[in-house]
Amino acid sequence: MALSLPAPAAREVVDQLAAIVGPEQVSVAPIDRLTYARDMYTVAIIKHAEGKLEHFPHVIVWPANEDELIRVVKLAPDLGLPVIPFGAGSGVCGGTLPIHGGIMLDVKRLGRIVEINDDDLTVTAQAGINGQVLEMELNRHGYTLGHFPSSIHCSTLGGWVAARSAGQLSSKYGKIEDMLIALRWVCPDGRVYSSPIVPGRSTGPDFDQILTGSEGTLGVCTEATLRICPYPADRRFVAFTFPDVPTATEAMRMMLRNDLRPAAMRLYDALDTMLVGTSGSTEHTQGKSLGDLLQIEQIGNRVRTLAPDLFRKAQRFVAGNAQIANQLELLAKEGCMLILMFEGERELTDYEFEAAVMICERLGGTNKGPKPAIRWFENRHHVSYKMSKVYYNGAFVDTIEVATTWTRLIDLYDAVCAALKPHAFLMAHFSHAYPDGCSIYFTFVTSAADADEAATKHAFIWSLAMKAAGGVGATLSHHHGIGLSKAQYMRDEHGDMMRVYRDIKTVMDDAHRFNPGKMGL
Amino acid sequence: MTAARRRELEEIFGADRVEDTPITRRLYSQDLTALSLVDRRHSADEALPDAVVWPETVHEVSRLLRWASEGKVPVVTYGGGTSLRAATMPSTGAIVCDMKRMKRVTRMDENSMIVTAEAGILGEALQHELRLVGLTLGHFPPAFYGSTLGGFLATRSAGSLSTRYGPIEDMVISLQAVLPDGSIVKTRTAPRSATGPDFNHVFLGSQGTLGIITRASLRCRMAPATRTFAAYKFADWNDGVTAMRLMMRKGLLPAAVRYSDPPETARTFARMEDEPDGNVLVLVFEGHDRRALLEASIAAEIALSCHCTQLGEEAARHWFDHRFAEAYRRSPVLAEDGAYMEVIDTAATWSRLPTLIASLRDALAGEGRQVSLYVANASSVGASVCLTVQGHTPAGEEGKTLQAIWTAALSTIRQGGGTVSYRQGIGPWQIDALKEELGVGYDLLRDMKRQIDPNGIMNPGAFGFDRTS
Numbered sequence A: 001m002a003l004s005l006p007a008p009a010a011r012e013v014v015d016q017l018a019a020i021v022g023p024e025q026v027s028v029a030p031i032d033r034l035t036y037a038r039d040m041y042t043v044a045i046i047k048h049a050e051g052k053l054e055h056f057p058h059v060i061v062w063p064a065n066e067d068e069l070i071r072v073v074k075l076a077p078d079l080g081l082p083v084i085p086f087g088a089g090s091g092v093c094g095g096t097l098p099i100h101g102g103i104m105l106d107v108k109r110l111g112r113i114v115e116i117n118d119d120d121l122t123v124t125a126q127a128g129i130n131g132q133v134l135e136m137e138l139n140r141h142g143y144t145l146g147h148f149p150s151s152i153h154c155s156t157l158g159g160w161v162a163a164r165s166a167g168q169l170s171s172k173y174g175k176i177e178d179m180l181i182a183l184r185w186v187c188p189d190g191r192v193y194s195s196p197i198v199p200g201r202s203t204g205p206d207f208d209q210i211l212t213g214s215e216g217t218l219g220v221c222t223e224a225t226l227r228i229c230p231y232p233a234d235r236r237f238v239a240f241t242f243p244d245v246p247t248a249t250e251a252m253r254m255m256l257r258n259d260l261r262p263a264a265m266r267l268y269d270a271l272d273t274m275l276v277g278t279s280g281s282t283e284h285t286q287g288k289s290l291g292d293l294l295q296i297e298q299i300g301n302r303v304r305t306l307a308p309d310l311f312r313k314a315q316r317f318v319a320g321n322a323q324i325a326n327q328l329e330l331l332a333k334e335g336c337m338l339i340l341m342f343e344g345e346r347e348l349t350d351y352e353f354e355a356a357v358m359i360c361e362r363l364g365g366t367n368k369g370p371k372p373a374i375r376w377f378e379n380r381h382h383v384s385y386k387m388s389k390v391y392y393n394g395a396f397v398d399t400i401e402v403a404t405t406w407t408r409l410i411d412l413y414d415a416v417c418a419a420l421k422p423h424a425f426l427m428a429h430f431s432h433a434y435p436d437g438c439s440i441y442f443t444f445v446t447s448a449a450d451a452d453e454a455a456t457k458h459a460f461i462w463s464l465a466m467k468a469a470g471g472v473g474a475t476l477s478h479h480h481g482i483g484l485s486k487a488q489y490m491r492d493e494h495g496d497m498m499r500v501y502r503d504i505k506t507v508m509d510d511a512h513r514f515n516p517g518k519m520g521l
Numbered sequence B: 001m002t003a004a005r006r007r008e009l010e011e012i013f014g015a016d017r018v019e020d021t022p023i024t025r026r027l028y029s030q031d032l033t034a035l036s037l038v039d040r041r042h043s044a045d046e047a048l049p050d051a052v053v054w055p056e057t058v059h060e061v062s063r064l065l066r067w068a069s070e071g072k073v074p075v076v077t078y079g080g081g082t083s084l085r086a087a088t089m090p091s092t093g094a095i096v097c098d099m100k101r102m103k104r105v106t107r108m109d110e111n112s113m114i115v116t117a118e119a120g121i122l123g124e125a126l127q128h129e130l131r132l133v134g135l136t137l138g139h140f141p142p143a144f145y146g147s148t149l150g151g152f153l154a155t156r157s158a159g160s161l162s163t164r165y166g167p168i169e170d171m172v173i174s175l176q177a178v179l180p181d182g183s184i185v186k187t188r189t190a191p192r193s194a195t196g197p198d199f200n201h202v203f204l205g206s207q208g209t210l211g212i213i214t215r216a217s218l219r220c221r222m223a224p225a226t227r228t229f230a231a232y233k234f235a236d237w238n239d240g241v242t243a244m245r246l247m248m249r250k251g252l253l254p255a256a257v258r259y260s261d262p263p264e265t266a267r268t269f270a271r272m273e274d275e276p277d278g279n280v281l282v283l284v285f286e287g288h289d290r291r292a293l294l295e296a297s298i299a300a301e302i303a304l305s306c307h308c309t310q311l312g313e314e315a316a317r318h319w320f321d322h323r324f325a326e327a328y329r330r331s332p333v334l335a336e337d338g339a340y341m342e343v344i345d346t347a348a349t350w351s352r353l354p355t356l357i358a359s360l361r362d363a364l365a366g367e368g369r370q371v372s373l374y375v376a377n378a379s380s381v382g383a384s385v386c387l388t389v390q391g392h393t394p395a396g397e398e399g400k401t402l403q404a405i406w407t408a409a410l411s412t413i414r415q416g417g418g419t420v421s422y423r424q425g426i427g428p429w430q431i432d433a434l435k436e437e438l439g440v441g442y443d444l445l446r447d448m449k450r451q452i453d454p455n456g457i458m459n460p461g462a463f464g465f466d467r468t469s
């Protein structure tokens, strides 16, 4: 199919950019413009697949260093083009969608580790570094960052900071904003903000925490200094099943309240437990949750070859009949599975492990031994990459990650379940827990005939979820951010505080040059 | 103040919550800042506020600020007035808004260990309410009995147990504030979120320049079941620094880490029998029995591997029991003509700390003066240091001496990679150093202030943000 894209940046524009970054590092090629036209936002993926994307960047640039990046930023007003900071495009909220066109400012070539400081336990790295590369380099020096988003292979440090990312071990290591010591940041007017590398300070408001989470609307992160930890000497695994979600979340709460900090603490609700098959017989069951349902993997391969049509119909039926699919819950005899992993110094993990087992057993958990937890650990990055299969047959999937205090947690779970189950197949896990509260990660699957119907249905389901979550006072995102898809809910989330955000935007980027149309600004 | 103005204020607060008697105005024109205390000895010049008001609700605060914005009247928010950085010093014509009557605990969520309280509550009162339900905030700054939640937040305060419990900004989940134009804003009470910038941080550390904080929700912890004490004496100062660093690296979280040099040790333990001397490291572990004991024993191993002798736990207990006396030790010194005393705090990463401390000692040493210091808290990244400089000059010279001490301290801190202020906030004499430390960050803060407070009513002069300066 021939691509017909809107006109790219004019020749003079490309020349001016090339004068800064070199001709190799600027592109208006249709393939690049198409590639950079979407991130991992569900609706954009579907539109992309059907050739229905409407917006494309005028031009993509790959500066080699901060100096080039600043020059591009300073040139942008003359070119009259918006600027969109781009990490790896793994965002799931349409954060990098060029809805007004513009310059895609890909930061990935700023990919160096600047310093690993052994005394201070800090790493300073450029913002474009790939997550896995950063972690592996730290491991080589005997350290870990402790930040493991499922997208670690395909996201950048700058993207994490910009969208307040959370890793799977956040209960112990915190979210990215908790690890942050200092930032370097190119403001929309090209000035460089750089905060001091000190362990704490009382020097006015901490602007680092204002820039963090700004998702490209306040400029570009070029470097960050983060605290690191010695690579854990020891790991302990255990899993428990509980009769239901409230009993299990109570165990989580009690562990955290008693100062235990499991690195991983993941509770799957009954459906999620059954589908992830944590008690299953094969090594690779985990990560095939949706596969098991929609691909019917075990027998599916044979059916697929023998009767491809029938197979597709069966899949679509399951995805399209939420109530029926949700009934699977009745078959979920296992209850809910809670996976725990402790890591760190041997003496401390021993203590934490024993204390955790005592709490879980006292609160009615059944000890399932280490296996399910080890299996999760070994496959922990696989799950997200299997989602794509779901799309092949007209189904689509998205995740909603909300968070609230322990007191309101079950209300939140019930409210979102009640709102969504009539419309989508829904399961949930609780994977980021803190002494004061927890996030819930809902996965919904449904189907649509085409991109337009998918977009409508997607928006409808999200609006129900956001209303349900907001109704119990939950925050509308724990770690995926806002981007484009949730921009309309920023007012619900922040009320008049949006004025403060606008004031900051006015001060830094009055012309709305940076990532326009996002974050409800 | 004109009668008309007074009437307008009375309309908001009622007659009994507006005061403009000379004595009240005078009382509120003073905080505990050393420079201004010594100045007072020799000069009658002082900027007096026009009046003091005591709001009881967020709506009254809102009406006050709307009124002040319209009339371009400066407002100085006042908590306990324990700032050592002239943070509540009014400009002439200002209205002082004393928050201490907004002091209710409005919600106690024991399940989530979150307390919500109004900003005027005193640190001790808040802790008392928490103790009743088996919780603790873990925030114990020296001026705990006389400082308020709003003051903690507005200065990013840290207490003596912050190694375990964190500074106040780590405890804040959400807050409510009134913007200069009177609008009431708030943040969500959620454990973490990813919905844009963290707007709590607009107000944390703002020292009254961006609005008035009226309420906050804070993370608490279980009140500790046990507490263990230990003290170690190091022949070489730097060995003690290494020991602390290694403890943090191991993932230990003592409630308190307090490491004093010999003069500080002499001050701290002066009233103890068999008082220790030298470089003394006090450690306090608290929490669950087994955990606290386990951590204490790992810490002991580390300390002993760094060439120290173990002291009895008495020294540690003594420090712990007397830690709030600090605030009261200042007064006798300051009453006397020619006497001065100043507290300077900074923080640096471990790799810079030993050199920074050594150069601060050199830079501040002088005739007739004693410099003592202690490490007040530690993390895996670095530690904070608190220096006390105390001495005598001919009467009338105190101010000049203090200025010289600050100049030397700030340039040494800047050169050594420390921060201009770890916990006390920023006084007018620190602004140039602050600009150096923050660079573009300073300009952003200033511009944000001007945007949010276009009439410049909130604590004018603070941070040097005024248009005129």
Ligand SMILES: Cc1cc2nc3c(=O)[nH]c(=O)nc-3n(C[C@H](O)[C@H](O)[C@H](O)COP(=O)(O)OP(=O)(O)OC[C@H]3O[C@@H](n4cnc5c(N)ncnc54)[C@H](O)[C@@H]3O)c2cc1C
Binding pocket: A039, A040, A084, A085, A086, A087, A088, A089, A090, A091, A092, A095, A096, A107, A127, A128, A148, A149, A150, A151, A154, A155, A156, A157, A158, A159, A160, A161, A162, A163, A164, A165, A166, A167, A168, A215, A216, A217, A219, A220, A221, A222, A384, A385, A479, A480, A481, A483, A515
């Ligand atoms: C399979 C999969 C699994 C995922 N799992 C997780 C998870 O476990 N935890 C989690 O937190 N997220 C997860 N995500 C979401 C996503 O990976 C995160 O939002 C991540 O932080 C985005 O990083 P990125 O480098 O890809 O940023 P992008 O998608 O390129 O950009 C995200 C936003 O940040 C801005 N931005 C990017 N770089 C910069 C910069 N240097 N300066 C300023 N702004 C910038 C962009 O303009 C955009 O608004 C997952 C995504 C996928 C596809």
Ligand SMILES: Cc1cc2nc3c(=O)[nH]c(=O)nc-3n(C[C@H](O)[C@H](O)[C@H](O)COP(=O)(O)OP(=O)(O)OC[C@H]3O[C@@H](n4cnc5c(N)ncnc54)[C@H](O)[C@@H]3O)c2cc1C
Binding pocket: B031, B032, B076, B077, B078, B079, B080, B081, B082, B083, B084, B087, B088, B099, B119, B120, B141, B142, B143, B146, B147, B148, B149, B150, B151, B152, B153, B154, B155, B156, B157, B158, B159, B160, B206, B207, B208, B209, B211, B212, B213, B214, B326, B327, B328, B330, B423, B424, B425, B459
């Ligand atoms: C002996 C001594 C030792 C000290 N040691 C420490 C220490 O170890 N750690 C530490 O952190 N501090 C220390 N301090 C400083 C002081 O106690 C803290 O800065 C404290 O947080 C101030 O609280 P306050 O209620 O007294 O505030 P105030 O002094 O009344 O005000 C401080 C600043 O906050 C602003 N403010 C107050 N309330 C509000 C509000 N509700 N909304 C907006 N702005 C507001 C004021 O305008 C002012 O700018 C010490 C003080 C003394 C006297």
